[in-house]
Amino acid sequence: MIDLALVRKDPVAYQDACKKKNIKLNIAAFLKLDEERRMLMAETQTMQAERNAVSKKVPTIKEKTEKEKVIGEMKSLGEKLKAGEEELIELDKQWMALQLQLPSIPLPSVPVGKDDTENREQRKWAPNQSSASADSGTGQDGLPIFDFEPKDHVALGTALDIIDIPRGVKIGGSRSYFLKGDGARLELAILQFTIDLLTKRGFTLFTPPLMANYAAMMGTSYFPGGEEQAYAIGVDRTPELGLDGKDAKQIESDRLYLIGTSEVAVASYHSGETFKQSELPKRYAGLSNCFRREAGTYGKDTHGLYRIHQFQKVEQVVLCENDEKTSAALHQEILGNAEAVLQALELPYRVVDVCTGDMGRGQIFKNDIETWMPSRKGYGETHSCSTFGEFQARRLGIKYETESGEKKYVHTLNNTCIASPRILIPILEIYQNKDGSVAIPSVLRPYMGGQEVIR
RNA sequence: GGAGAGGUGGCCGAGUGGUCGAUGGCGACAGUCUUGAAAACUGUUAACCCCGCAAGGGGUUCGUGGGUUCGAAUCCCACCCUCUCCGCCA
Numbered sequence: 344m345i346d347l348a349l350v351r352k353d354p355v356a357y358q359d360a361c362k363k364k365n366i367k368l369n370i371a372a373f374l375k376l377d378e379e380r381r382m383l384m385a386e387t388q389t390m391q392a393e394r395n396a397v398s399k400k401v402p403t404i405k406e407k408t409e410k411e412k413v414i415g416e417m418k419s420l421g422e423k424l425k426a427g428e429e430e431l432i433e434l435d436k437q438w439m440a441l442q443l444q445l446p447s448i449p450l451p452s453v454p455v456g457k458d459d460t461e462n463r464e465q466r467k468w469a470p471n472q473s474s475a476s477a478d479s480g481t482g483q484d485g486l487p488i489f490d491f492e493p494k495d496h497v498a499l500g501t502a503l504d505i506i507d508i509p510r511g512v513k514i515g516g517s518r519s520y521f522l523k524g525d526g527a528r529l530e531l532a533i534l535q536f537t538i539d540l541l542t543k544r545g546f547t548l549f550t551p552p553l554m555a556n557y558a559a560m561m562g563t564s565y566f567p568g569g570e571e572q573a574y575a576i577g578v579d580r581t582p583e584l585g586l587d588g589k590d591a592k593q594i595e596s597d598r599l600y601l602i603g604t605s606e607v608a609v610a611s612y613h614s615g616e617t618f619k620q621s622e623l624p625k626r627y628a629g630l631s632n633c634f635r636r637e638a639g640t641y642g643k644d645t646h647g648l649y650r651i652h653q654f655q656k657v658e659q660v661v662l663c664e665n666d667e668k669t670s671a672a673l674h675q676e677i678l679g680n681a682e683a684v685l686q687a688l689e690l691p692y693r694v695v696d697v698c699t700g701d702m703g704r705g706q707i708f709k710n711d712i713e714t715w716m717p718s719r720k721g722y723g724e725t726h727s728c729s730t731f732g733e734f735q736a737r738r739l740g741i742k743y744e745t746e747s748g749e750k751k752y753v754h755t756l757n758n759t760c761i762a763s764p765r766i767l768i769p770i771l772e773i774y775q776n777k778d779g780s781v782a783i784p785s786v787l788r789p790y791m792g793g794q795e796v797i798r
Numbered sequence: 799g800g801a802g803a804g805g806u807g808g809c810c811g812a813g814u815g816g817u818c819g820a821u822g823g824c825g826a827c828a829g830u831c832u833u834g835a836a837a838a839c840u841g842u843u844a845a846c847c848c849c850g851c852a853a854g855g856g857g858u859u860c861g862u863g864g865g866u867u868c869g870a871a872u873c874c875c876a877c878c879c880u881c882u883c884c885g886c887c888a
Binding site for chain 1: 816848855867878
């Protein structure tokens, strides 16, 4: 949500932000509605003031006919007031709906572009000399080269019996999978390694609710707009559905949504609260399963574990004071944490500055980290690091009191630290050996009982 | 799932139709007293919105949303949440 005083002061800047972010919104029309709303508000408030004043006087009137006269007058005022209030409620709905669409203004450094094809590569990293696989080498650019025909993660995982997609689909529908045996253990090792790294760096770990209400979805700015990507809980539970349950009907929902990221829950943790400035920043990490409908992606990334409905993620969430330098420094910090994990895993990656068109409504600055995936012959997005300014904090109502007693909204940031199984794609593909076995990255071995290879 | 109780200001808690945004207590802040502190005493102490340069004025808020009424914390309806007992249960 945006400070409307700023929009009124500089509507052009917000219209420009809409254009850059591909948001269809007429700022002038919104401000006209805003104006109308305030005028109507003034009118109804005047009537309310009169009603309140007279209501206070009524019990002191002793004379009966006088009293009845006043009550009669109030009755007709009440009708006018009610009409005004109803009109205001209607106007309010439209006003709020539009207000929730207002974008924040990207920082000046953000590249302007229409979609992810116009993101700008900022830097690359690759291990000097990869220790990844006994049977592969490292090219000049640090990317792995194989002296055999490398397999993709699906072929590797299927042959090793650590990934089972067909049976996943049998149980959970398209884009479902099982991790099995060492595959499941590898995932947990990665998560645990990441958790340990963040803990050492001062982050507090949360395992949050996986189901969240509308306020949390809206507050973190997934709603309105992202409803189609969220699973809403609500199918009927009648026992007489036979063997296939295909007659199961939608029921009225429990009004909860499965979270697409622990950010929804963890950033909402302090909603409605006011900190003391000395309590900031808060460095939080959420470990959770994440659920995404992936509506509208039919036919896209259908192969393997790249785009699936459910995954596990360690997410960093930071709340800090309302200061651009502070949040910029923390942005680099949480970006650095994710890079530290990839570097420990010796996976080549690059950092891109996400352009305006590929940014969300609320972000003012965003980096993606893309990790090298041999089967894609390119980098694939594995991390997303966002700075929101006070956009989320306004929706969530998270403030702090400065030393001088002033109340301000916090700034919020978040970044993936690791997300699995997508990260298994580069791990399995880069660490594969000629014989089809896969070496376990050395930093993960302590988490797998010292095991060195999956075969 | 069955039965019951309840949601009031930072916290506790009173209030069942009208000068109630709400008695009282605790806490916090300021002052008096004190060398200092404690105690005692005195005072201050909600959030949000609208108008206004400001001083200030007005509105809304007693879980949420509707309704009744000239007037609702108080009456009615729906929903959300919490607690207790029983049942079931990882």
